[in-house]
Amino acid sequence: MRRRTFLATAATALGVSLAGCAQPAASLYVSTADEDDELAERTSRQVTNQTAPVVHELATSGSVTIPEDEWRPDTTRVTEHEGRYYTFSDEVVDVERRKSYTAELDLNPPNTEGQSVELSALPEPDRELVGELLELRDVTQTGDGPEIGGSRVYSVAEEEQSELVPEPAYEFVVVDDETYGLSIGDSEYTQFRTYRYTAEEVAGSTAEYAGQIRDEYLFTLSGLSNGERDLFETAIEEQSVFQEDEATEAFRSLADEIHAHKAFELTEDRASGWYSGQWVLEYEGAVYWVTVDHNDWDGE
Incomplete structure (x- = not known):
């Protein structure tokens, strides 16, 4: 395909106004990630119907050549295929x-x-x-x-x-x-590129891949103040917490503690004062997948 x-x-598109949809100052999303499959699903790319044929060929043969107008696999995340996990890389071989x-x-x-x-x-x-x-x-x-x-x-x-x-x-x-x-x-005239993709298997099972993620990214969240603890436990119970106009001191200090650890993914702009990232952490014996969106960051 x-x-x-x-x-x-x-x-002349139908008008859909986005006015008034301001981003909250800060957001915290928390979901459980105790099980291997939960953690693996959060941190890997699932194969789509469009990319399934080329991913299967890559997993089988190790490399494939694909023109730019055909569906190509994602190279930014590990991809799961038939219970095994792969990284893909690409290079331009023809223009x-x-x-x-x-x-x-x-x-x-x-x-x-x-x-x-x-x-x-x-x-x-x-x-x-x-x-x-x-x-x-x-x-x-x-x-x-x-x-x-x-x-x-x-x-x-x-x-x-x-x-x-x-x-x-x-x-x-x-x-x-x-x-x-x-x-x-x-x-x-435009340039039309053809790519060669190569595959590398990084894990032969979900348990192996989830173990790799824990080894690289998992940290323990501890030593919280009463305000930080209340905030995080509210996020666990409700799956999210929003700070609409301004981040509270408890949110800032909790976010700083999480932000100090290695993120699975992190995008930040210190000059503009915002960041968004995902972390894997342990809190009181349970593992959580945590997303922090901080639009009221002091850049420190």
């Missing part, structure tokens, strides 16, 4: 110049006089181009002129097969008895 090289935009073509759809054309074609009659690359545009119909308001625009990268072979690029043979496309205006705009 191909991951199409495509960018689509709705010119090719290809053309990217823009296209627009008019959902309510003023007239439909001209050459038209059923979507199903178009070659596969053209069906993909139009199909991706049509996926935005439900979130787009009709107006004057083309409402949806996008672009797709075509290989030389796909260009030769196409009936839409470089010069379209049709002005309209018919889908489920609905006729839409279709126009093809400018093209530009």
